[in-house]
Amino acid sequence: MSIAAAVLLAAPAFAETPEALVARGAYLARIMDCAGCHMPRGPGGAPDPAGGLSGGTIGFQMPGVGIFWPPNLTPDPTGLGGWSEAEIIAALTTGLRPDGRVLAPIMPWPSYAAMSEADQKALAAFLRAMPPVARQTPQIVASAAEAQAPFYAVTLP
Template sequence: MFRRLILGCAVAALALTGAIAAHAGDALVERGAYLVNGVVACGNCHNTRSPDMRFIEGMEFAGGLEVVEKPFTARVPNITPDMETGIGAWSDGEIITAIRDGIRPDGSLIGPPMPFSQYRNMSDSDVKAIVAYLRQVPAVSHKVEKSEYRMPLPPAWGPSVGSVADVPTDDPVVYGAYLAGPLGHCIECNTPMEIGRFVFENRAFAGGLHLPLGPDMVLITANITQDKETDIGAWSDAEIAAAITTGVRPDGSQIHPIMPSGFYATMEKADVDALVAFLRTVKPVVNAVK
């Protein structure tokens, strides 16, 4: 009787540890879902789109978007867990290395415009959460042809990333910088490029990056520095927050949907506020983007 009681306790304890482990796993997937479907917006590039650039339902993360630039034709790969055409056969560690170091399991370098200058600084916890989420999205069989880079790629995007600590959330400006950089890579799309590299030093967030989205379409990104004449310096915090999360400017005009407001709409208010608090600290750069 006594033995049975002890056994019973052991089973209960085991069940409890199992429950805690499952719960921790859920929390990781939940954080990953929040990031991927929100500020990180991997799907903005990796979801399959129709010729008029709309997302195709059921083809989330299945790839196929072509980004055609003079030096390259990038074809965004399938990152669903499909074994044949996606990344189902890669280990968690291999996917983390692909996201932060830009290196595939076969050692080859992943090319632009996958935003490595920013993803390198994604925290271990966040990149693990993203991978946990991607592991359980539906596998979609969709073969995407290889990209063509007509320019030399560097041997690596930098030294091996190793480990990146969590960024504290208590200072909105510090956390906002993490949201605008390593998580959301706002800085890449909104900074101009010169001779194949971003001019982060003195033109960060000044806009003017050309986004060639097909043979007939080139978008030029906006200046989001605090310059009052040529951009958002004159907008209120609420107007900036609304532009990010609804895609509508204070004058009522619509921002092109390549700016993923549909994703940003799911961001928690504290995160949007942190993003705005950080943007307020960005040095004004005069750059009228046409």
């Protein structure tokens, strides 16, 4: 076998570098609009890119759920810092957190469950590679009187 043929046969094994995996994950996070919910907002309501995906500062009120705010997705301990790749992928594809809690219905995990295994790993790699941002997500509350941050009310017919 020639050296060129050997290089071509071996190329797929080296094609998925850690950098390429993270870049693919960043692309997926953009087209999946993770920032639409998980990026903090500035005083005028515009997204604050400096906050990364450190958690939404505008919550959602849903009947039967309460008022909740999108969590911190950075690898800080206040976010996904203690989660393994497998736990991140399980949450994205089954809607279950490592602690057994079900993700809020607004999280489109049923759609994400259709991602390929390679894309699941890429998105998890990106989330784990982001700079950690310490930002505690407000606790779920039952009423507007208890809310400590702004929120949208989602009504169901």
